[in-house]
Amino acid sequence: MALWGGRFVNESHKLFKQFNTSLFFDHVLAEEDIVASIAWSKALMKSNIITIEEQKKIESALLSLLTEIKDNTEKILTSDCEDIHSWVELNLIKKIGQLGKKLHTGRSRNDQITTDLKLWCRKNIHIILKNIVKLQKHFILSAESNNNVIMPGYTHLQRAQPITYAYWCLAYVEMLRRDESRLKDVLKRLNISPLGSGALSGTAWKINREELASSMGFDSSSNNALDSVSDRDYVIELLSSASICMMHLSRFSEDLIFFNSGEANFIELSDLVTSGSSLMPQKKNPDALELIRGKCGRVYGSLASILAVLKSLPLSYNKDMQEDKEGLFDSIKTWNNSLLVAILILKNIKIKSKHCREAAEKGYSNATEIADYLVKKGLTFREAHDISGQLVLRAISEKKSLNELNLSTFKIYSNLIEDDIYKHITLESCLEKRSSKGGVAPFQVYQEIIQAKKRLNIT
Numbered sequence: 151m152a153l154w155g156g157r158f159v160n161e162s163h164k165l166f167k168q169f170n171t172s173l174f175f176d177h178v179l180a181e182e183d184i185v186a187s188i189a190w191s192k193a194l195m196k197s198n199i200i201t202i203e204e205q206k207k208i209e210s211a212l213l214s215l216l217t218e219i220k221d222n223t224e225k226i227l228t229s230d231c232e233d234i235h236s237w238v239e240l241n242l243i244k245k246i247g248q249l250g251k252k253l254h255t256g257r258s259r260n261d262q263i264t265t266d267l268k269l270w271c272r273k274n275i276h277i278i279l280k281n282i283v284k285l286q287k288h289f290i291l292s293a294e295s296n297n298n299v300i301m302p303g304y305t306h307l308q309r310a311q312p313i314t315y316a317y318w319c320l321a322y323v324e325m326l327r328r329d330e331s332r333l334k335d336v337l338k339r340l341n342i343s344p345l346g347s348g349a350l351s352g353t354a355w356k357i358n359r360e361e362l363a364s365s366m367g368f369d370s371s372s373n374n375a376l377d378s379v380s381d382r383d384y385v386i387e388l389l390s391s392a393s394i395c396m397m398h399l400s401r402f403s404e405d406l407i408f409f410n411s412g413e414a415n416f417i418e419l420s421d422l423v424t425s426g427s428s429l430m431p432q433k434k435n436p437d438a439l440e441l442i443r444g445k446c447g448r449v450y451g452s453l454a455s456i457l458a459v460l461k462s463l464p465l466s467y468n469k470d471m472q473e474d475k476e477g478l479f480d481s482i483k484t485w486n487n488s489l490l491v492a493i494l495i496l497k498n499i500k501i502k503s504k505h506c507r508e509a510a511e512k513g514y515s516n517a518t519e520i521a522d523y524l525v526k527k528g529l530t531f532r533e534a535h536d537i538s539g540q541l542v543l544r545a546i547s548e549k550k551s552l553n554e555l556n557l558s559t560f561k562i563y564s565n566l567i568e569d570d571i572y573k574h575i576t577l578e579s580c581l582e583k584r585s586s587k588g589g590v591a592p593f594q595v596y597q598e599i600i601q602a603k604k605r606l607n608i609t
């Protein structure tokens with residue numbers, strides 16, 4: 151049953167009805183629609199539009215409707231209502247008759263839908279925030295239990311300078327902290343109530359919108375009804391935060407897929423998050439990571455889609471805006487699942503510290519150290535860089551690492567090199583020297599871990 155039959159002579163075409171309906175996806179907003187409806191009924195009561203008794207009846211009928219569908223909004227799908235607002239109203243009328251028809255006084259589905267959607271976003275932002283923090287915790291715990299593992303750090307996927315596994319973990323903690331702060335920003339701007347905006351120009355009834363807003367946990371009510379029924383900035387901002395965080399998760403996935411490859415062999419992923427090949431018995435594929443990497447694409451897709459939907463859309467509400475939901479719902483679910491799977495992966499990861507160290511030793515990742523050593527002996531960095539490069543070439547031709555070259559060989563390239571070169575180019579020395587803020591020195595990393603544990607209340 152539609153809410154708008156009066157002006158029409160004929161029934162809608164079946165095909166249009168199917169095309170128009172949003173119930174098959176907006177049923178997830180049932181709880182929010184009920185919560186906002188109860189708040190609206192109270193506002194109507196306070197403005198003497200309905201009596202206290204009427205409000206109580208409406209509220210208790212809505213609450214019993216909520217209990218009926220709570221945890222299973224799919225039940226709603228047996229109805230042929232156009233959308234969740236129609237469904238709630240129809241079922242309220244079924245319960246309390248004529249009185250149910252008073253609820254929509256002064257309200258429009260235009261302010262209703264964006265109120266519901268904001269409440270839904272707010273609820274889900276809190277869930278995502280919790281899981282972003284949880285993932286940070288697991289990075290810290292993994293860093294702590296593998297604190298001494300030295301591995302190569304890469305630029306251009308070439309071994310560049312030695313780092314530690316713990317340091318790599320902390321890089322992701324930084325990304326997740328930014329994701330956390332971005333999401334809190336979204337929440338701040340989102341938490342303004344559009345209810346009472348009516349269709350587009352405000353409600354003609356004397357509603358105390360500030361009181362209404364705070365009864366639903368909003369910080370304030372919106373300033374301009376024309377804007378607030380048209381506004382889907384919060385969907386864009388949320389999807390943009392989701393996209394950035396998914397990008398971080400996909401880089402995490404890519405790093406681990408490489409670390410897990412036969413070529414790198416730095417880690418072993420647990421059986422819990424890998425699958426086998428139907429043909430090649432030796433294989434253990436990093437599916438969980440590949441899926442996170444892949445799912446990043448569909449979240450980007452939803453962001454691109456809502457940006458395209460809203461571009462050039464005239465004020466105020468247009469039905470195009472119904473297209474905001476499926477991508478949003480799917481993306482939030484995908485994002486949350488990706489965070490949970492990332493936690494599972496990290497919790498069960500095995501680090502092969504011997505292989506990690508060997509790779510760091512083999513990659514000439516201490517060549518910068520030779521250059522720095524020569525600078526300390528008085529050369530300019532450019533001269534020192536050149537000599538160090540020649541030594542790398544020499545070591546490659548002798549199939550040796552830099553610390554395996556004889557002192558006499560070192561001296562062919564620079565007389566400034568003495569016996570103390572060997573202690574300067576150990577992996578440990580490379581790490582320890584980078585002790586200024588943000589550097590890889592184990593002491594620095596340790597301090598960072600302590601700080602992060604304090605911040606995240608890890609005991």
Ligand code: ARG
Pocket residue numbers: 172176233259260263467469471472473
């Ligand atoms: N299903 C609609 C949506 O998601 C609800 C608002 C409908 N408003 C209207 N004037 N038809 O956007």
